[in-house]
Amino acid sequence: MNDRSCPSRKKDLGNTAYKAKDFGKAHQHYDKAIELDPKNITFYTNKAAVFYEEGKLDECVEQCNKAIDIGRETRADYKLIAKAMARAGNAFQKKDDLKQALSWFEKSLSEFRDPELVKKAKALEKNIKEAERLAYVNPEIAKKEKESGNEFFKKGDYPTAMRHYNEAVKRDPLNAILYSNRAACLTKLMEFQRALEDCDTCIKLDPKFIKGYIRKAAALTAMKEWSQAQRAYEDALNIDSTNAEAQEGLRNCIRNNDEDPEKARERLMNDPEVQEILRDPGMRILLEQMSQDPGAVREHLQNPEIRKKLLKLRDAGIIQMR
Structure with missing residues (x-):
């Protein structure tokens, strides 16, 4: 076979044109390589790469699919098939179709577990979840859920109140008040550790929100952790020294804290x-x-x-x- 008509020679010329960003010539050389050896899937993935650089993403995916079909038919190396799948994933990611991109990355990893693609897929999955979480945020719905939670809380139906408070937190996760409300409900349900976690989140989001400290103290009081409860009430009084609930809570802690100082x-x-x-x-x-x-x-x-x-x-x- 004449070297000038050799498929690998045409591929090399295509690669040179591709690196020089002469995409028209790259296509011509890859097309000639395909004509000479239509069962070599590398030529199709190379053409896909050119389409990707040109921003012709649908054409890129089409070439990847051709490569995959031919690869299955000819029992090509699974790494080459994986490469075509990953390239299709890249095209969908560039189109901002993140779920399709992740699907293609997962298909590629099922063929060959490339460590770099594993990292890329995990990062993409994280981005998808974060986008879904942010899309779910709606302060107006959160407000309605909180109000519903408050109604059930007043009735003593704490499990139902919790469902509403949980939804409120999902809808407005940076609202300190919602964690405070849920902490009060968790304390009633005697889930004190979870209540403390919500109080700490509340305080972190709004260090000046006094109810966060008072509800933390209430949970600690229920656990008979008098010294820690006392400290939480003191923190509340540092914000508002006239707060009657914190004053009474502090007095209650001092009265009940009969633990031996040395043992404490x-x-x-x-x-x-x-x-x-x-x-x-x-x-x-x-x-x-x-x-x-x-x-x-x-x-x-x-x-x-x-x-x-x-x-x-x-x-x-x-x-x-x-």
Whole structure:
């Protein structure tokens, strides 16, 4: 066979034109290669790559499908079939048809588990889920769900209230009030740990929302965690020193906290959270600074995360704070 009419030679010429972005010539060479060897699926995937670069995405997918069909017929290397499928996925991703793109990537991975495509598929799946979540957000619907939840909460039908609060959170996941409401419902259902998680989310979203602290304290009180509940009420009173609910809650904690101070300190010292704080190099530097300059604590208390850690150490009796 004359070298000039050799399919692989035509493919090489096509590749050279492709790299030079001379897509017209690339098509001509790949078409000639296909004419000379119509069962070689690489020529079709190469043409698909040219169409992709030209933005002709439907034509790209069409060439990929041809490559796959011929590959199945000729029992081509599964890696070549996987490549054609991945290329079709890339075309759909460029078209913003993300679900189709993911479907093609998954088909490709079923043929050959290319590590890079695994990462790409996982990232795409994550993007799809996030897009679906954001598309689901609707503050107006969240408000109606919250109101329905409140009605069932007042009636004492806490399971039904929970269903509405769950939906409200999905519809408006950055609304601190919704987590506070759901925490109150979870406390009634005696799911205290989940209630505390919602309270922490509420506080993180809106550190000045006093009900987040009060409901956290209520859950801790129900668990008879008096020292932690006391701290939560103190946090609430730092926001509003006149809040009657927080004042009464604090008094209740002080009345009921009859745990032996030494036993309480021992329990807190064995707390993994306390141990983690003490292992933190940054906190050790901060504690050293406070020992040399007690007034420095005021500045550090402005940082909510550091404040939380310092109060934990105070409760353990490791530091004193006035």
